[in-house]
Amino acid sequence: MRLTVLGCAGSFPGPDSPCSAYLVEAEGFRLLVDFGSGALSTLQRYAGLHAPDAIILTHLHCDHMLDAASYVVVRRYAPDGPYPALPVYAPSGAPDRLALAYGQEDSTVEDVYQFYGLQPGTFPIGPFTVTVDRMNHPIETYGVRLEHDGRVLCYSSDTAPCEALLRLAQDADLFLCEASYLDGVENPPDLHLTGREAGEAATKAGVGRLLLTHLVAAWGSEALTVEAAGTAYDGPLEVVRAGACYDV
Numbered sequence: 001m002r003l004t005v006l007g008c009a010g011s012f013p014g015p016d017s018p019c020s021a022y023l024v025e026a027e028g029f030r031l032l033v034d035f036g037s038g039a040l041s042t043l044q045r046y047a048g049l050h051a052p053d054a055i056i057l058t059h060l061h062c063d064h065m066l067d068a069a070s071y072v073v074v075r076r077y078a079p080d081g082p083y084p085a086l087p088v089y090a091p092s093g094a095p096d097r098l099a100l101a102y103g104q105e106d107s108t109v110e111d112v113y114q115f116y117g118l119q120p121g122t123f124p125i126g127p128f129t130v131t132v133d134r135m136n137h138p139i140e141t142y143g144v145r146l147e148h149d150g151r152v153l154c155y156s157s158d159t160a161p162c163e164a165l166l167r168l169a170q171d172a173d174l175f176l177c178e179a180s181y182l183d184g185v186e187n188p189p190d191l192h193l194t195g196r197e198a199g200e201a202a203t204k205a206g207v208g209r210l211l212l213t214h215l216v217a218a219w220g221s222e223a224l225t226v227e228a229a230g231t232a233y234d235g236p237l238e239v240v241r242a243g244a245c246y247d248v
């Protein structure tokens with residue numbers, strides 16, 4: 001598997017990155033996991049306008065799904081289009097939310113997307129074996145485990161600490177984990193992880209490598225987040241950037 005980070009800014013686009021979007025490729029199949037605000041720009045820069053063969057939206061917060069609404073124009077009105085409906089695996093409210101975000105009350109986006117409702121479990125998408133489970137976040141949110149050819153990539157999506165995250169990340173070769181909060185300040189419960197909590201989850205799950213994401217550039221500190229994660233996890237760790245690639 002090859003992971004390309006298209007966007008990694010937490011909660012709103014940062015000065016150097018769009019919001020969450022991760023392209024995972026195997027056997028020529030390209031799965032886009034999340035499509036947050038601004039990621040349509042870096043999709044073109046790092047992959048190509050029509051790169052995705054399927055999309056997973058882990059939850060319906062803007063920073064994980066909004067550019068899937070912008071992408072309707074690309075698929076529907078391309079000079080060589082319209083393009084065939086793209087498979088989208090998402091929480092059950094996705095068709096209505098995307099249609100509303102697109103902007104017409106009576107509109108549908110089901111000519112552009114073929115929707116599949118996410119539920120906890122394991123299923124195939126292209127060459128990947130995908131397992132999703134509910135995370136500890138205020139709306140219906142799924143963490144994602146992708147397996148291909150004996151290798152494992154786990155993505156936390158947005159979550160506070162929970163057992164489901166540890167199960168999903170168990171023995172992953174690469175653990176892409178959110179670290180939105182700074183340690184040492186009072187953070188709202190049941191929303192996000194600190195760097196230390198991301199490190200603790202990585203250690204408990206026994207992962208091979210920890211990639212920290214979803215930092216909020218305007219409010220956080222990359223250096224303090226890495227330091228905090230390093231107090232709880234002694235394997236290789238770094239903060240991801242838009243455009244970075246990782247072979248899993």
Ligand SMILES: [Zn+2]
Nearest residue numbers: 010011063158
């Ligand atoms: Zn988020």
Ligand SMILES: [Zn+2]
Nearest residue numbers: 059061137158
């Ligand atoms: Zn969220």
